[in-house]
Amino acid sequence: MAGRRAFDEVWGSGDDPAGRPEFAALAQWITETPAAELDRRQKAAEAAFRQLGITFAVYGDEEAAERIIPFDIVPRIFTAREWERLSEGLVQRVEAINAFLADVYGERRILADGVLPAELILANPQFRAMLAGTRPPHGIYAHICGIDLVRTGPDQFWVLEDNARTPSGVSYMLENREAMLRLCPELFEKFPVRPVDGYPDALHETLRSVAPRAASDPVCVILTPGHYNSAFYEHSFLADQIGIELVEAADLEVDDDIVWMKTIDGRVRVDVIYRRIDDDYIDPLVFRPDSLLGVPGLIAAYMAGNVTLVNAPGTGIADDKAIYSYMPEIVRYYSGGEAKLPNVETWRCREPEALRYVLDNLGELVVKLVDGSGGYGMLVGPTATRQQIEDFRAALIAEPHRYIAQPTLALSTVPTLTETGVAPRHVDFRPFVLSGSNGVTITPGGLTRVALKEGSLVVNSSQGGGTKDSLILADMPAEA
Amino acid sequence: MLSRTAASLYWLGRYVERAEFTARLIEATLRLDSLSPRPAGAGAWASALSVAGGEGGFAATGDALSAPNVARFLTLSRDNPSSIRSCLDRARMNAKSVRTALSREAWEAINRAWLGLRDRSTTGGSQATLGLAEAIKAEARGFEGALHRMLRNESNWFIRLGMAIERGDNTARLTDVKYHLLLPEGEKIGGPIDRDQWTTILHTVSAVTAYRWLYRDGLKPWLVAELLIKRAELPRSMAAAADEAVSLLNLLGKRTGLQGEADRLARRRQNAISTASIDTIFAQGLHEYLTAFVAENVRLDQAIARQFRF
Numbered sequence A: 001m002a003g004r005r006a007f008d009e010v011w012g013s014g015d016d017p018a019g020r021p022e023f024a025a026l027a028q029w030i031t032e033t034p035a036a037e038l039d040r041r042q043k044a045a046e047a048a049f050r051q052l053g054i055t056f057a058v059y060g061d062e063e064a065a066e067r068i069i070p071f072d073i074v075p076r077i078f079t080a081r082e083w084e085r086l087s088e089g090l091v092q093r094v095e096a097i098n099a100f101l102a103d104v105y106g107e108r109r110i111l112a113d114g115v116l117p118a119e120l121i122l123a124n125p126q127f128r129a130m131l132a133g134t135r136p137p138h139g140i141y142a143h144i145c146g147i148d149l150v151r152t153g154p155d156q157f158w159v160l161e162d163n164a165r166t167p168s169g170v171s172y173m174l175e176n177r178e179a180m181l182r183l184c185p186e187l188f189e190k191f192p193v194r195p196v197d198g199y200p201d202a203l204h205e206t207l208r209s210v211a212p213r214a215a216s217d218p219v220c221v222i223l224t225p226g227h228y229n230s231a232f233y234e235h236s237f238l239a240d241q242i243g244i245e246l247v248e249a250a251d252l253e254v255d256d257d258i259v260w261m262k263t264i265d266g267r268v269r270v271d272v273i274y275r276r277i278d279d280d281y282i283d284p285l286v287f288r289p290d291s292l293l294g295v296p297g298l299i300a301a302y303m304a305g306n307v308t309l310v311n312a313p314g315t316g317i318a319d320d321k322a323i324y325s326y327m328p329e330i331v332r333y334y335s336g337g338e339a340k341l342p343n344v345e346t347w348r349c350r351e352p353e354a355l356r357y358v359l360d361n362l363g364e365l366v367v368k369l370v371d372g373s374g375g376y377g378m379l380v381g382p383t384a385t386r387q388q389i390e391d392f393r394a395a396l397i398a399e400p401h402r403y404i405a406q407p408t409l410a411l412s413t414v415p416t417l418t419e420t421g422v423a424p425r426h427v428d429f430r431p432f433v434l435s436g437s438n439g440v441t442i443t444p445g446g447l448t449r450v451a452l453k454e455g456s457l458v459v460n461s462s463q464g465g466g467t468k469d470s471l472i473l474a475d476m477p478a479e480a
Numbered sequence B: 001m002l003s004r005t006a007a008s009l010y011w012l013g014r015y016v017e018r019a020e021f022t023a024r025l026i027e028a029t030l031r032l033d034s035l036s037p038r039p040a041g042a043g044a045w046a047s048a049l050s051v052a053g054g055e056g057g058f059a060a061t062g063d064a065l066s067a068p069n070v071a072r073f074l075t076l077s078r079d080n081p082s083s084i085r086s087c088l089d090r091a092r093m094n095a096k097s098v099r100t101a102l103s104r105e106a107w108e109a110i111n112r113a114w115l116g117l118r119d120r121s122t123t124g125g126s127q128a129t130l131g132l133a134e135a136i137k138a139e140a141r142g143f144e145g146a147l148h149r150m151l152r153n154e155s156n157w158f159i160r161l162g163m164a165i166e167r168g169d170n171t172a173r174l175t176d177v178k179y180h181l182l183l184p185e186g187e188k189i190g191g192p193i194d195r196d197q198w199t200t201i202l203h204t205v206s207a208v209t210a211y212r213w214l215y216r217d218g219l220k221p222w223l224v225a226e227l228l229i230k231r232a233e234l235p236r237s238m239a240a241a242a243d244e245a246v247s248l249l250n251l252l253g254k255r256t257g258l259q260g261e262a263d264r265l266a267r268r269r270q271n272a273i274s275t276a277s278i279d280t281i282f283a284q285g286l287h288e289y290l291t292a293f294v295a296e297n298v299r300l301d302q303a304i305a306r307q308f309r310f
Helices: A021-032 A035-052 A080-104 A118-122 A170-183 A185-190 A199-209 A232-242 A298-303 A327-335 A352-360 A386-398 B003-035 B041-051 B055-061 B067-075 B084-097 B104-118 B126-149 B154-177 B192-204 B208-215 B221-230 B238-256 B261-275 B278-284 B286-307
Strands: A071-078 A144-153 A156-163 A220-223 A245-247 A252-255 A258-263 A266-269 A272-275 A308-310 A365-369 A378-380 A403-407 A413-418 A421-430 A432-436 A439-442 A447-451 A465-472
Touching: A021 A071, A021 A185, A035 A071, A035 A170, A035 A413, A035 A421, A035 B104, A071 A080, A071 A170, A071 A413, A071 A421, A080 A144, A080 A156, A080 A327, A080 A432, A080 A439, A170 A185, A170 A199, A170 A232, A170 A447, A170 A465, A199 A220, A199 A232, A199 A272, A199 A308, A199 A432, A199 A439, A220 A232, A232 A245, A252 A298, A258 A298, A258 B003, A298 A308, A352 A386, A352 A403, A378 A386, A413 A447, A413 A465, B003 B041, B003 B067, B003 B084, B003 B104, B003 B126, B003 B154, B003 B192, B041 B055, B041 B067, B041 B154, B055 B067, B067 B084, B067 B126, B084 B104, B104 B126, B126 B154, B154 B192, B154 B221, B154 B238, B154 B286, B192 B208, B192 B221, B208 B221, B221 B238, B221 B261, B221 B278, B238 B261, B238 B286, B261 B286, B278 B286
Parallel strands: A071 A465, A220 A245, A220 A272, A272 A308
Antiparallel strands: A144 A156, A144 A421, A144 A432, A252 A258, A258 A266, A365 A378, A365 A403, A413 A421, A421 A447, A432 A439, A447 A465
16 A cells, blocks of 8 residues: 555546546535534434444453444445445355355365365364264354455455454444435435335244244344444344344253243244354353353253244355455355455465565564454554564464464555545455355445544454444436 | 244334433423423433432433433433333334335334434434424324334334333332322412422323313312323223233234233232222332233233243
């Protein structure tokens, strides 16, 4: 990024002062709406979010135990053609992820064929060896994936991360749209925007489609760690939108490998659990024995085929950062074609060659902990201090297998309301991909995260990132 | 419905009702205090503490018994489990964990009330305290309004059952603290201080004009007692709370098929209130009668928890 100007999704690469012709109407809207008016609308949206309680908790932050994620009023837009290309790539990628999971927990053909080193899977803490041989109902593992994409040019999209465990953020996709419809209705007159409000129904259909038994009306629930969890709002929001129970571990009990929930009418059998609790905490009998969030016996019920867990336990092996660098090979192996959405070039520091390169170029690279998340344990070379770089150098030399490195991408920017008016800020994009026995469904939308600090590339909400609405157009935008 | 959800909704109702009652109590006490000849105001606040069951807790703070101190203790104190802030904290916690059983409006009313108190560190002068009490009452009204627009189902009934149980308890305790003023013997009709006390009681349950409409008579202490205990037309009377508990349990029973001890206790109580005349109640001893009502209310609360597997 240093020196080079990033691609701006509205203004293009900067050669044409009118911006990208597809978005002339948006450019005009941004230019003509006074910043003070944008600011007023943005404050109104944030006040509404606070009132609704759309908050997240920042761990270890006593004072502001509940915060709202900053919302930016300037939307981001994808054309119909861009979205179509992305969708094809996403379907291919998620189908490959599910095929990969079925394989490594089943026949292990990919290891036998030597596509990736066996110990990378079998010795990986994310690989749940005890589940080898257990096939989830309908053979689907990663029912809900949130694929993080970044962009560096008009046609350059890259997969940064595959979130195949319990990706969050979909409530922002829905709530940001509600806010935009209320506060900027004129934008929706200028652009034919595809709706996102079908997501809850699509999710419900996906959940019902993977029920373990031929019940005519399977009972689906959302399992939350409870209202102290940072994403609790999203859990309750989804349960509410779908119209299913939001349960905590104490509401469930397992009896003879069947899962029941405790209701005022007595016990009700549960068929599908959309769990928002990590594998480690989900069943104290199997994983962490000190977990109070889990349901004892849940994994046994799952292994007996009596309940579907969404996502299935063990999917962490598919989005592991150490596996990520092999995703192009994995996609090719299962789909028979090249990955339509490329990976970001990745150096595996476990390999001595790569480590040497990384150590020589720390100032230009992004270095990530293989088992880190949320923007923690990450070095962004070009913006790091000398001390931070030296700390990472020492850590890399001590435990190279824990790190990967990637080039610092010139992430695309989108005009964003800042204290000094509208200015470009870097963004990423997380669309949500549903896989059920009814096929793969992608709601035309997603979560756009924006790094609000000038020049910053870290979009995580725990690190000062905000969100934007992401508009997917139905076809060519109307003339301005 | 999940048993935990039912319990949270029921307690949500109780906490909202308790917060609102405390706001009314503060409002009425401020009024009594300003009417009382100086320095008799302290008596008004001691009595408010006693109604709210906070005498022990307040004594433990070591603060002097003054209007601002008691007002703060009843409103904002985190040490007082029955302060408005503590009630709203717990109401919101319960509401948050059962968001899916509440309408957006109902949740927003609770959240707004909570946000309104979150950053308050002092109650300010009596004018500001009155403003605060008024705001809490308005939010509680907003919440009840939202309840009326919610689906008429178990969620709604559990919240209202919690409110009815809490309301009966509050009115009984309010009446009990002032019972010596309400006894017909040794009356000093027209003594200005007593009149102010009776009006304070009526203010606390929003019944000043109701009294005039129902009795068309000057303030008579035994009529005030009758109004608070027996007149089901007054929404905050013990009789109204008892009626409401019976009918809500009835609705819940029809929907869930769960009927039992709670229904029996509630019907027995309703029956006892409607058959006993105010004279018999005075003859038995008003204080004893009210204490028995509060104890019966606790038994009913426990029976509800058992019946619905809380």
